[in-house]
Amino acid sequence: MAQKLSVLLAGPGHEVVNYQMMPAFLSDSRLAVAGQAMNWDVLKSQLPVYKPEVLVVQAGVAPGPDELINLVSGMQAWNGVTLVLLPPGATGARGAFENMPGVVAGVHSTEGLNFGELPALAYSAGETARARLMKVSAAPVMAAAPAGVGYMPPGLQPVLTGTKRIAVLSHAGGAGVSTVAEGLAYELAVRLSIKTLLFSLGMPAAAASHLRLRYIPSMTEFFERPGRASIQSAIQRLEGLDVIVAPDNSLEYLRMGQVVDTAAPNSIYAGLTAAEDGSYAAMIMDLPGAETPWMLHPLYFANQLLIVARPTMADLFATRHTLSALNILGSKLPRESIYLVLNQVSEASAFTPRQFLEELASALDWSPPIAAVIEHDPNILAAQNQRVPAVTRSEKLTRGVRQIISNLFPGMENTLSQTQENNNGTKSVFRMPKFRLG
Numbered sequence: 001m002a003q004k005l006s007v008l009l010a011g012p013g014h015e016v017v018n019y020q021m022m023p024a025f026l027s028d029s030r031l032a033v034a035g036q037a038m039n040w041d042v043l044k045s046q047l048p049v050y051k052p053e054v055l056v057v058q059a060g061v062a063p064g065p066d067e068l069i070n071l072v073s074g075m076q077a078w079n080g081v082t083l084v085l086l087p088p089g090a091t092g093a094r095g096a097f098e099n100m101p102g103v104v105a106g107v108h109s110t111e112g113l114n115f116g117e118l119p120a121l122a123y124s125a126g127e128t129a130r131a132r133l134m135k136v137s138a139a140p141v142m143a144a145a146p147a148g149v150g151y152m153p154p155g156l157q158p159v160l161t162g163t164k165r166i167a168v169l170s171h172a173g174g175a176g177v178s179t180v181a182e183g184l185a186y187e188l189a190v191r192l193s194i195k196t197l198l199f200s201l202g203m204p205a206a207a208a209s210h211l212r213l214r215y216i217p218s219m220t221e222f223f224e225r226p227g228r229a230s231i232q233s234a235i236q237r238l239e240g241l242d243v244i245v246a247p248d249n250s251l252e253y254l255r256m257g258q259v260v261d262t263a264a265p266n267s268i269y270a271g272l273t274a275a276e277d278g279s280y281a282a283m284i285m286d287l288p289g290a291e292t293p294w295m296l297h298p299l300y301f302a303n304q305l306l307i308v309a310r311p312t313m314a315d316l317f318a319t320r321h322t323l324s325a326l327n328i329l330g331s332k333l334p335r336e337s338i339y340l341v342l343n344q345v346s347e348a349s350a351f352t353p354r355q356f357l358e359e360l361a362s363a364l365d366w367s368p369p370i371a372a373v374i375e376h377d378p379n380i381l382a383a384q385n386q387r388v389p390a391v392t393r394s395e396k397l398t399r400g401v402r403q404i405i406s407n408l409f410p411g412m413e414n415t416l417s418q419t420q421e422n423n424n425g426t427k428s429v430f431r432m433p434k435f436r437l438g
């Protein structure tokens, strides 16, 4: 049984909290209402006691926006997030709340708000926060952690949160990089309600064909007018998933790829950085196999790397190349952040997962662990030919993608280990075996 998300409801008075907010929450079994606060003093004193994962607060309960911002920023200590509801007259404070995306997961005006949608919004906010939990590893790695990853105040349980920037890569074409990247992104965003942004950076971008998206808008929007607004305008949406594609115009692709300096304002690196607004739990980058800035900038930007390989001799060589090239290419990724995904595995495979690891380890002096083994499944290509997300047609892919999630998202174990009733109503019983060598 998965641990329910704990929610605290707060607002000015009994009416708002018990009649407007509460009813919808009672019927959502994924959430547990830990408490209610009908006035400011109660909210102030109870928030640090309950430590809810999600606070749903009608801003009228606070003396002013500054006081509320101050209070909810303390929720970082336990990785909690807030949904702010603005009553008429308080909507001018929207900007201030939206400026703290790590803690404030959403700002909604109460006017015209469908209160029945609040539990789903709260669920998504809480799951996104859970997914942002980082593995706490050795100190040197933390020191090298990218901006946006912060320590908690001393004396509290150390929780490291931040956006996971996951590069998916292979130096061999056809291994399944796009399939894995898209499957991971769709599973996180659509089925697990975790806020995710997929970058489809191949030439042409695979997401356009696989996920029925368009080539416009694309990264070109950013290249022409670098900034946060233009990268926002490059986003396409598929159900709950945000996607940005590379341009399919060869000349534009080539020109963007000629900006080698990551510090240039219109570089691919700058585009990735501009897209990280603090609201995503995951940014997943489907990289091309050629060593141009389209591969390299995302690689520098990434804090985790998935190398996709088939259990073949050619992919063993390709993986060896990737691992030894990382240093030469200037990647600073620590070894703990690198994983293998063995894809298209079958009885007939030339190597077992164990043999593949051993071959790698004997050629280099180490091998990354395997985050998932994904079996060969013709349903994947069939789905892609019909332009529907492959995880909706392949249990083997779903199982593999969930293994990846359980390895990369330490906050998600509870959600994943339960017998999952998917959003689309189909029941699936995916066990989550962690792959172990030996």
Ligand SMILES: Nc1ncnc2c1ncn2[C@@H]1O[C@H](COP(=O)(O)OP(=O)(O)O)[C@@H](O)[C@H]1O
Binding pocket: 170, 172, 173, 174, 175, 176, 177, 178, 179, 180, 206, 343, 344, 345, 374, 375, 376, 377, 378, 380, 381, 382, 384
């Ligand atoms: N687990 C799998 N089983 C069967 N076919 C797969 C699997 N993963 C990927 N494929 C197929 O392999 C081909 C290459 O996949 P793709 O994701 O485009 O690879 P890449 O991005 O690495 O070039 C596609 O036809 C895809 O349908």
Ligand SMILES: [Mg+2]
Binding pocket: 177, 178, 179, 202, 206, 287
């Ligand atoms: Mg591809």
